[in-house]
Amino acid sequence: MELSSKAIGEVVHPTAAFYQTPSEPEAGSGSGAVAGYDPAPSWDGSLLNPKNRIDSLDFPDKPLWRVDGCAGLGTQYYVIPLFLERVPPIRMDVFVSDDQPSLVREQLDLHKAFHTKDSVRLPRLAIARHIVRILQIWTEKAFPSLEAFESFYRSVPFGSRLVLENMSLDTHRVRVQVGLNHNLELKLLPLSRLTYFWGSDFPFPEVVDFFDLHVVRVLHDSVCLVLIRDQLYIFKALTSGAKYLYHELRTLCTLEPHDNIIARPIHIVTKKCNFGTKRAVAGFTTFYHSKGTLRDVLPLLRANGQLRREDQLKWSIQLARALEHLKSRSETYYPDLRLDNIVLSEQSDIIMIDFEQRGVWCEFAAPEVNAIEYVRLLATDENVPEHVGEKYKKLLERLVPSFESLEDERYSNPEFGFNLPWIALSAVEQEAAEVYMLGRVLWCIFEGVSGPQKAAVWQSYRWESDLEFPEYRRTPPAIRKLIDDCTNGRRGTLSNAIARRHSQLVLTSKDVDEQTAEDVKKAARSFWSTEIEVAEQFLDLRESQRLTGERNENFYGRPSLKQVLEALEAFRDSTL
Structure with a gap:
């Protein structure tokens, strides 16, 4: 089955559980064919035809x-x-x-x-x-x-x-x-409005004009490398909506500093909008770390025999310390822990970036986070049947009563951001979910791979992983035990049944020549139906325990961030 945006709803998202099989077979859905491809095209449709x-x-x-x-x-x-x-x-x-x-x-x-x-x-x-x-x-x-x-x-x-x-x-x-895109500029807010939200004593960075920036390269859909007065910076801005940007700006300006967490923004970037006289905040700048992310660094070092145990331990300990700092000193949560969001400084120390608090997809997220995220997707996706959407909206309302206001595109200065699954969790549950993500990242660091999946659907890497979490080849036994403890409660992922092979979605259980696009959709429907059922059972148990006062907020018995840090330090001291 060919990868396309249509495949997201039919296979990759939990909405696949409610996908309706077409009454007519798809073109080209015969044995071994890719959906939409005619194995015997006419001359008019043939690649041999010069036109x-x-x-x-x-x-x-x-x-x-x-x-x-x-x-x-x-x-x-x-x-x-x-x-x-x-x-x-x-x-x-x-x-x-x-x-x-x-x-x-x-x-x-x-x-x-x-x-x-x-x-x-x-x-x-x-x-x-x-x-x-x-x-x-x-x-x-x-x-x-x-x-x-x-x-x-x-x-x-x-x-x-x-x-x-x-x-x-x-x-x-x-x-x-x-x-x-006049609509985006209408939603951008001036400094005066942000001051109203955050207070007159809010520590805003220096303000620079939008047209004082010169783009050197676009690095990401929200990040550019820019020059300001001959100095390189990262410019962060969101064209998909400003509310996450403003939440990140507030968070970064108020976090207690830590060596392994991105420093507070250097500049506020304002732009005069086309309608009226509004000069709105379009983004902010931060330091540029030229060594790149761990996602790209790890496999390159491993391939060249340069991935040293001392560096693996240093990065792991720095990451655990930064997370523990966020929890104990800044009293916030970090739902975005993945290798893309960890860059290396000039001294090869890790720096955590990206504080929009949007969260990660299920390949990194804890099962209790995924359970609520599946409910959110089913409650807000327009393509699921109406009765299905209504069912999950009611469930989501019980978990996060204010969810509809948080789904609004406008910035409203919520204390805990806009991430519905994480807002629904208690502080103890949030820490347990962070420990889960930390376990996944530790696995990547010690195995020297770009991600926990061999071939992630969403993104391929220059150096694709040859392992699927939780396979082990290079991780020391003591660290394996720690990773297993951190990821207690883990479930199999969609990649166990359906994988990306080059640019196709294929069943792992059948030869490519013996499967059709409909086979892939059927397997996805079965997988997601089971996952949604398990998610609902977990949420029902969680709610019943809450009502009876028996709720165990660390449901899967994972170690605390402090315990993970102590275990890493003890292993370092015993080996180096």
């Missing part, structure tokens, strides 16, 4: 644009105009619908772009090269001069879009439509 092939994927002699990365499951591409002397962080990304004919999807590598995000591999894909050629033609035709384009670029609202319509293998036939 069905891209004329060229060569870059122009002097390309006007560059593609830096991808998000949105292969539908959103970060692009930079190369011909501007200074590029403000407008974040006018390119959007491409993945609802394309199979011929177009195959020729443009859209199935690969679904999981390929990084700036090293993505520009090699056909879709990235196609976008550069399309934007070259559009820029030269739509604007009388490059200076006219610069005036246009600086005038559009922050987070506007370039939408490629009528996608074609012929670059001259593709229409580029500009989507002006």
